[in-house]
Amino acid sequence: DIVMTQSPLSLPVTLGQPASISCRPSQSLVHHDGNTYLIWLHQRPGQSPRRLIYKVSDRDSGVPDRFSGSGSGTHFTLNISRVEAEDAGVYYCMQATHRPLTFGGGTKVEIK
Amino acid sequence: EVQLVESGGNLVQPGGSLRLSCAASGFPLRAYFMTWVRQSPEKGLQWVANINPDGSESYYADSVKGRFTISRDNAKNSLYLEMKSLRAEDTALYYCTRAISSDWWGQGTLVTVSS
Numbered sequence: 464d465i466v467m468t469q470s471p472l473s474l475p476v477t478l479g480q481p482a483s484i485s486c487r488p489s490q491s492l493v494h495h496d497g498n499t500y501l502i503w504l505h506q507r508p509g510q511s512p513r514r515l516i517y518k519v520s521d522r523d524s525g526v527p528d529r530f531s532g533s534g535s536g537t538h539f540t541l542n543i544s545r546v547e548a549e550d551a552g553v554y555y556c557m558q559a560t561h562r563p564l565t566f567g568g569g570t571k572v573e574i575k
Numbered sequence: 576e577v578q579l580v581e582s583g584g585n586l587v588q589p590g591g592s593l594r595l596s597c598a599a600s601g602f603p604l605r606a607y608f609m610t611w612v613r614q615s616p617e618k619g620l621q622w623v624a625n626i627n628p629d630g631s632e633s634y635y636a637d638s639v640k641g642r643f644t645i646s647r648d649n650a651k652n653s654l655y656l657e658m659k660s661l662r663a664e665d666t667a668l669y670y671c672t673r674a675i676s677s678d679w680w681g682q683g684t685l686v687t688v689s690s
Contacts, residue, residue, distance in 0.1 A: 500676060502676055511680040511683060512680055514678050514679075514680075523678065555619075555620060557620070559676045559677075563636050565622065566619060566621070568619055569619060569620075
């Protein structure tokens with residue numbers, strides 16, 4: 464199984480400042496079809512996860528452009544250019560290239 | 576608007592069975608892979624199973640293989656998860672999600688396995 468290692472575990476951020484979360488899969492996420500199915504999810508307290516980013520860098524509909532995803536190989540990053548209060552919660556990376564699909568352990572973003 | 580509404584979660588004894596349902600609306604269910612994902616404080620998010628659009632192929636996590644069965648009824652816009660021989664470690668909030676990459680999530684239904 465592919466292990467998805469996220470860091471940091473916790474990320475205190477000041478409003479308006481940038482934030483960056485790292486995700487390192489234990490092996491390549493390049494699918495036979497050439498795509499890389501690396502996904503970022505956001506879960507607010509008491510809510511279901513919401514997909515933000517798919518295929519490394521494609522933003523889902525309605526996701527603010529302050530969120531961006533990047534990376535390749537075995538290192539991927541979610542960046543928030545200027546953190547807003549609604550961005551608090553836990554962020555997960557997930558790979559959908561190989562079965563079983565696997566998730567990172569989560570990064571808790573807290574607003575200072 | 577896409578909506579996924581899970582139901583069927585309950586308290587069940589070890590070794591017991593349960594059937595979860597997911598009612599889908601706002602999109603053509605027959606066009607999508609569908610997925611069950613569970614979440615617990617101990618193990619975080621875990622992929623459970625998924626099924627192809629016409630229901631002819633299904634895939635399972637090793638931890639549930641042989642005990643859980645995913646199925647669908649596209650005419651009823653519904654996804655199901657039949658769970659047997661339940662164990663304490665199956666205790667979790669179970670989410671129905673759309674597509675392999677989980678672009679939409681339901682609100683979840685809670686399964687508690689305990690004597």
